[in-house]
Amino acid sequence: MSEPADLLVVGAGPAGMAAAATALAGGLRVVLVDSGAAVGGQYWRHPPAHARAAIPTDDLHHGLRGYRALCEALSAGRAAGRLELRLAHHVWSAVREDDGFAIHVVDRRRAPQETAGVLRAPKLLVATGAYDRQLPFPGWDLPGVLTVGGLQALLKGGGVAAGSRVALGGTGPFLLPVAAALASRGVEVVAVCEAAHPSAWLRHPGPLLRNPRTWAEGAGYATALARRRVRFRPRTAITGAEGGDRVTAVRIASLRPDGSPRPGTERHVEVDAVGVGWGFAPQLDLLVPLGCALTDSADGNAVVVVGGGQRTTVPGLYAAGETCGVGGAALAVGEGRLAAESVLADSGAAPAPGPKRLAGVRSAVARHRAFARALALAHPIPPAWSSWLTDETVVCRCEEVTAGAIRTARAEGGADDHRQVKQLTRAGMGWCQGRMCGPAVHCLTAGQRGYEPAERLVATPVTLGALADLDP
Ligand SMILES: Cc1cc2nc3c(=O)[nH]c(=O)nc-3n(C[C@H](O)[C@H](O)[C@H](O)COP(=O)(O)OP(=O)(O)OC[C@H]3O[C@@H](n4cnc5c(N)ncnc54)[C@H](O)[C@@H]3O)c2cc1C
Numbered sequence: 001m002s003e004p005a006d007l008l009v010v011g012a013g014p015a016g017m018a019a020a021a022t023a024l025a026g027g028l029r030v031v032l033v034d035s036g037a038a039v040g041g042q043y044w045r046h047p048p049a050h051a052r053a054a055i056p057t058d059d060l061h062h063g064l065r066g067y068r069a070l071c072e073a074l075s076a077g078r079a080a081g082r083l084e085l086r087l088a089h090h091v092w093s094a095v096r097e098d099d100g101f102a103i104h105v106v107d108r109r110r111a112p113q114e115t116a117g118v119l120r121a122p123k124l125l126v127a128t129g130a131y132d133r134q135l136p137f138p139g140w141d142l143p144g145v146l147t148v149g150g151l152q153a154l155l156k157g158g159g160v161a162a163g164s165r166v167a168l169g170g171t172g173p174f175l176l177p178v179a180a181a182l183a184s185r186g187v188e189v190v191a192v193c194e195a196a197h198p199s200a201w202l203r204h205p206g207p208l209l210r211n212p213r214t215w216a217e218g219a220g221y222a223t224a225l226a227r228r229r230v231r232f233r234p235r236t237a238i239t240g241a242e243g244g245d246r247v248t249a250v251r252i253a254s255l256r257p258d259g260s261p262r263p264g265t266e267r268h269v270e271v272d273a274v275g276v277g278w279g280f281a282p283q284l285d286l287l288v289p290l291g292c293a294l295t296d297s298a299d300g301n302a303v304v305v306v307g308g309g310q311r312t313t314v315p316g317l318y319a320a321g322e323t324c325g326v327g328g329a330a331l332a333v334g335e336g337r338l339a340a341e342s343v344l345a346d347s348g349a350a351p352a353p354g355p356k357r358l359a360g361v362r363s364a365v366a367r368h369r370a371f372a373r374a375l376a377l378a379h380p381i382p383p384a385w386s387s388w389l390t391d392e393t394v395v396c397r398c399e400e401v402t403a404g405a406i407r408t409a410r411a412e413g414g415a416d417d418h419r420q421v422k423q424l425t426r427a428g429m430g431w432c433q434g435r436m437c438g439p440a441v442h443c444l445t446a447g448q449r450g451y452e453p454a455e456r457l458v459a460t461p462v463t464l465g466a467l468a469d470l471d472p
Contacts, residue, residue: 013041
């Protein structure tokens with residue numbers, strides 16, 4: 001692209017793709033950046049282009065028509081010289097400047113060699129999605145214990161099944177597509193342990209009835225699993241994993257309504273891989289240092305505050321998709337469109353063609369948000385989950401800090417949030433900087449509400465060599 005960009009979009013998942021396509025349709029020049037090797041994000045994750053013919057994954061996807069339409073819009077934008085697509089570029093920092101924003105990227109197309117660079121534009125849209133939310137349990141650090149999102153990413157991105165006899169656990173509807181995808185590849189899914197009970201949905205009839213497609217999709221997975229005789233176990237959890245070099249068995253227990261195991265119900269099940277997920281945590285690394293206001297969402301996550309047009313509290317900065325709350329790909333696409341429409345309006349450009357459809361997008365976004373809220377309330381983290389932990393259970397894997405050490409920091413050191421625990425025990429000071437253990441440490445000391453992610457000024461490791469090569 002020869003002329004300066006009007007808009008930087010970070011994240012080429014459903015939200016970022018929809019945002020870039022809408023901004024292009026409105027005539028803007030856009031730079032779209034993603035750390036992955038292909039567009040699509042988590043929902044539309046595909047094998048790398050050179051391996052797609054050899055690894056068929058289309059049957060694992062939904063909404064491929066929408067994905068292909070967005071890919072075509074992006075290709076047309078590139079052909080017209082108005083879209084610069086930077087794949088395998090990880091943004092490690094975003095800062096405000098007098099006339100807009102600068103994002104600092106590290107180009108990993110020729111990894112392990114990396115090159116640092118800076119991209120600038122008057123407007124910035126952050127659509128960096130989410131990652132799996134984890135709760136520790138005894139044995140969760142054994143090889144072969146993965147997140148459910150990790151299992152799905154291996155399957156969609158590389159056609160790889162992580163095991164041949166797999167148990168899944170946690171909460172939320174995402175367990176179902178992962179179980180169905182594994183079963184479709186010949187994996188024996190020995191149990192799907194859902195901590196909540198499906199009857200919790202009956203308390204939210206409105207959002208359920210207004211989103212027939214979503215629950216029809218859920219019913220489709222349930223039927224596929226029943227056909228393959230996969231056991232769905234409501235109000236049950238994986239409370240431990242066992243093994244030597246790698247996992248060989250899980251302990252499964254029925255739960256009381258508060259999430260504590262019912263005595264006498266625990267049993268062992270042999271497995272060679274495990275997937276666990278407690279929903280997702282929004283990826284806010286770039287947004288927190290930019291000074292955006294955050295709020296608590298219904299699932300206990302911190303999310304970025306946006307108005308109806310996806311504007312954050314920082315002028316010129318927009319957010320869309322799961323950074324604003326976990327709600328699925330359809331919501332992410334809608335929010336991406338709305339965010340780009342706001343960029344067009346704020347840049348003095350005409351709306352993207354088809355303005356009549358904008359009202360439809362707004363009402364779909366409101367509908368999906370109501371569904372997401374109901375989902376969070378129907379699939380809470382069980383209040384008594386910490387009763388599964390022994391004092392020896394490792395909570396911070398990077399620094400090997402145990403639940404016992406955290407309990408001592410609370411009881412004897414007076415720590416009442418994850419920051420104070422960090423000062424006393426080093427939990428959250430390691431390689432992942434608390435991305436994995438932060439919410440759990442917060443829960444163990446302060447309860448389930450009010451978690452604020454730490455401010456991380458560097459979103460991905462970057463070598464000093466790459467920085468030294470940067471033009472001053
Ligand atoms: C591991 C995982 C697997 C999932 N699989 C499914 C699934 O199979 N089905 C389903 O319904 N839902 C799935 N989800 C939920 C899914 O994330 C959403 O519903 C949907 O993809 C959200 O879209 P999004 O655009 O907000 O974010 P995402 O799709 O997550 O896209 C965000 C993009 O931002 C990029 N990014 C993040 N940080 C940076 C950075 N600093 N620099 C550059 N790029 C960055 C990421 O590489 C990613 O491509 C999954 C979630 C996770 C975490």
